[in-house]
Amino acid sequence: MKKIAILGSTGSIGAQALDIIDGHSDQLKVTVLACAKNIRKLCGQIEKYKPEIVVVHQEKDARQLSEKYPGVEVLYGTEGLIAAAESSYDLLLNSLVGILGLIPTYHAVCKGRDIALANKETLVAGGQIIMDQVKKNQVKMLPVDSEHSAIFQSLQGNKHQQLERIYLTASGGPFRGYTPEQLEEVTVEQALRHPNWHMGSKVTIDSASMMNKGLEVIEAKWLFNVPVSKIQIAVHPQSVVHSMVEYIDHSIIAQLGAPDMRVPISYAFGYPDRMENNAEALDLFGAGAELTFERPDTNVFKTIAIAYEAAEKGGTYPAVMNGANEALVQLFLEKKIKFTDIQNTIERIMNAHVPTYNLGLEEILEADRASRKMVYELLK
Numbered sequence: 001m002k003k004i005a006i007l008g009s010t011g012s013i014g015a016q017a018l019d020i021i022d023g024h025s026d027q028l029k030v031t032v033l034a035c036a037k038n039i040r041k042l043c044g045q046i047e048k049y050k051p052e053i054v055v056v057h058q059e060k061d062a063r064q065l066s067e068k069y070p071g072v073e074v075l076y077g078t079e080g081l082i083a084a085a086e087s088s089y090d091l092l093l094n095s096l097v098g099i100l101g102l103i104p105t106y107h108a109v110c111k112g113r114d115i116a117l118a119n120k121e122t123l124v125a126g127g128q129i130i131m132d133q134v135k136k137n138q139v140k141m142l143p144v145d146s147e148h149s150a151i152f153q154s155l156q157g158n159k160h161q162q163l164e165r166i167y168l169t170a171s172g173g174p175f176r177g178y179t180p181e182q183l184e185e186v187t188v189e190q191a192l193r194h195p196n197w198h199m200g201s202k203v204t205i206d207s208a209s210m211m212n213k214g215l216e217v218i219e220a221k222w223l224f225n226v227p228v229s230k231i232q233i234a235v236h237p238q239s240v241v242h243s244m245v246e247y248i249d250h251s252i253i254a255q256l257g258a259p260d261m262r263v264p265i266s267y268a269f270g271y272p273d274r275m276e277n278n279a280e281a282l283d284l285f286g287a288g289a290e291l292t293f294e295r296p297d298t299n300v301f302k303t304i305a306i307a308y309e310a311a312e313k314g315g316t317y318p319a320v321m322n323g324a325n326e327a328l329v330q331l332f333l334e335k336k337i338k339f340t341d342i343q344n345t346i347e348r349i350m351n352a353h354v355p356t357y358n359l360g361l362e363e364i365l366e367a368d369r370a371s372r373k374m375v376y377e378l379l380k
């Protein structure tokens with residue numbers, strides 16, 4: 001029986017992970033469930049999966065859950081997430097959203113625990129410290145992000161030194177083909193309407209601004225140990241080819257499928273085996289019949305150029321970019337700023353940033369906090 005700890009169990013990835021576990025209850029057992037404040041949904045999960053540990057955001061919720069479920073260890077806050085990450089299990093699915101995810105990933109890899117990583121912000125902000133510990137402790141870092149799972153699958157059985165290029169596919173989001181003027185006018189409701197994927201609100205806005213692809217370029221750099229100059233974004237509106245790897249002989253290996261996160265999640269859960277799941281099969285003669293690719297428009301979507309530059313410069317730049325983006329996405333969702341304020345403000349913050357290098361976890365979290373503070377100061 002493989003014991004799975006799920007941080008972010010009430011979210012989009014968390015729910016799809018539980019769907020896979022439901023289909024394999026003879027092989028997979030949930031030991032940890034964690035969320036912020038969706039207590040009603042969490043209670044249903046506790047009753048169904050009977051975890052050993054539960055983590056919530058607030059102490060008052062933890063107290064109530066402790067009384068309701070006396071057999072469960074109920075923890076709260078960041079300390080609770082750390083204790084859960086250091087508890088006993090076989091695989092940690094980190095499906096938290098945002099920089100918060102870096103903290104339990106870091107503590108888990110320091111303990112030598114294997115990770116199924118959905119939380120891309122972990123590697124964007126903390127790639128160096130995470131991958132150092134992954135190497136030191138021989139951790140399996142299994143990508144869940146669909147493109148990175150596709151790359152990981154396309155790398156199986158091939159030699160890293162014979163890799164020529166990664167093609168990271170992007171849907172282009174709901175504003176593909178927009179002019180800068182059109183982008184100025186878009187609403188929260190439009191930005192939340194992703195053409196192909198149903199996801200949490202933060203990653204959906206990131207897809208619309210294409211910052212998601214910028215974050216994924218940095219995530220791929222760390223996961224696959226490749227310079228970002230070898231990572232090419234390919235806009236592919238059908239989201240059928242989930243990414244590709246080109247080798248020195250000009251063979252390109254890709255992973256295809258209907259856009260359904262249960263495929264990469266089940267691959268991470270079963271690796272190196274494949275697991276049956278409830279994902280929709282790709283209809284090659286229907287939705288999969290037309291596959292198109294185009295270069296991204298980096299003049300309209302400035303987030304892409306910003307992310308490549310942050311990756312090249314390193315140090316605190318990626319954490320600052322990520323922190324600013326998180327704060328700005330939240331403000332946009334609250335309808336306090338315009339959509340284009342996201343990329344314009346990140347650009348200003350990155351231009352003004354004075355970096356530091358050789359970072360530990362605390363320095364990264366401090367860079368994140370300083371960047372968020374700057375967002376609020378600039379938009380005051």
Ligand SMILES: NC(=O)C1=CN([C@@H]2O[C@H](COP(=O)(O)OP(=O)(O)OC[C@H]3O[C@@H](n4cnc5c(N)ncnc54)[C@H](OP(=O)(O)O)[C@@H]3O)[C@@H](O)[C@H]2O)C=CC1
Nearest residue numbers: 008010011012013035036037038096118119120199200203
């Ligand atoms: N959704 C998708 O298809 C994909 C997502 N990803 C990445 O996976 C990650 C998760 O995305 P997604 O599932 O969409 O996000 P959601 O917003 O749907 O879910 C986030 C989860 O994190 C929990 N959470 C948030 N804050 C805290 C906190 N302070 N303490 C404990 N738990 C907390 C939420 O709890 P609560 O419900 O209580 O708020 C929820 O369970 C992101 O990094 C995203 O970029 C990557 C590829 C695809």
Ligand SMILES: CC(=O)[C@@H](O)[C@H](O)COP(=O)(O)O
Nearest residue numbers: 145146170171172173207212
């Ligand atoms: C499903 C997934 O992995 C998302 O990160 C996806 O990549 C979003 O689609 P975009 O290609 O529009 O960013």
Ligand SMILES: [Mn+2]
Nearest residue numbers: 145146147216
């Ligand atoms: Mn993705």
